[in-house]
Amino acid sequence: MAGKIYVVGLGPGSEMEMTCEAQEALRRAEVIVGYHTYLRLIPGYLKGKEVFGSGMRQEIVRCRRALELAASGRTVAVVSSGDPGVYGMAGLVLELIAQQGPEVEVEVVAGVPALSFCAARLGAPLMHDFAVISLSDLLTPWELILRRIEAAAAADFVIVIYNPRSSKRQRHLLEAREQILRHRSPQTPVGLVRAAGRPAEEVSICTLEGLEPEQVDMQTTLIVGNSQTFVWKGRMITPRGYRLPS
Incomplete structure (x- = not known):
């Protein structure tokens, strides 16, 4: 049986x-x-x-x-x-x-999933539509990955990036950042969570312009904000669109 x-x-x-x-x-x-x-x-x-x-x-x-x-x-x-x-x-x-x-x-x-856990560590960056893209090109051609990044950036999705950088993929993250910068402000918040849920966990927020690839490895998940995402008291917040009382 x-x-x-x-x-x-x-x-x-x-x-x-x-x-x-x-x-x-x-x-x-x-x-x-x-x-x-x-x-x-x-x-x-x-x-x-x-x-x-x-x-x-x-x-x-x-x-x-x-x-x-x-x-x-x-x-x-x-x-x-x-x-x-x-x-x-x-x-x-x-x-x-x-x-x-x-x-x-x-x-x-x-x-x-890592995206949910990392979002919680960063605040509330996934409150509106988002896309999840892996930069690993072992199974997917890099040209296709770049097209997906371009589409997500142009559509103003929050972008979650898995597998952003490895010892053999030094330039992929740089190319992805340049593609996103065509559609986003250099001051767009980017959240970084490394070794999520493990003893060596690290959480930080920078700008898209200030993102340094050396900060990132295969254990890191990135969350790139959309045009409305902002940082308040160390937390990323992407507004859902509610009309708040004045």
Whole structure:
């Protein structure tokens, strides 16, 4: 009899930010599959479990192993940071089943996505329409990413940027900033949250013009305000449009 796969969102990083549903799915699992870095965030849930971990760019390997285990009747948890349906593992698990099988039960367990957690740390920057764009070009051509940034900037969306900079992508953030500056004031607020929900967490706000790429790495999430976003007492606020009493 086929088993089951839980695709579990761990949230930003600590157990406090995990949902009760995510914690219960990890308890039910016989096997936990994930990226080594994410597995290190949940040591208490690995005790007494079979664990299959792998490194960066091994997502397909992990998902196939999870499917093999579930097909043999095991209950498996595939873990993602944040929410598994936001740049996470849920889509890949379902794609592989749709294309290749086997027919196993899959339950996607939502987690707190980085954009929500980071927005809370910064104040209320996502109170109006926003777009989320990853600057990683491993799976998406850079020219397409730039077109999406251009479209979001021109439409005055607040822009959440994932994967803004890595050791191999030194200029991508600079090019993205220049694209946004074509449509935004240099004084547009930009929020930076690094290592969200972890011991080394850092939160800061700068301007679009003053954004220094050296401040940013792969653990950083950026939130670029729209034309109405302002900073008050260290908090980013994007007005929803309410008519406030005078």
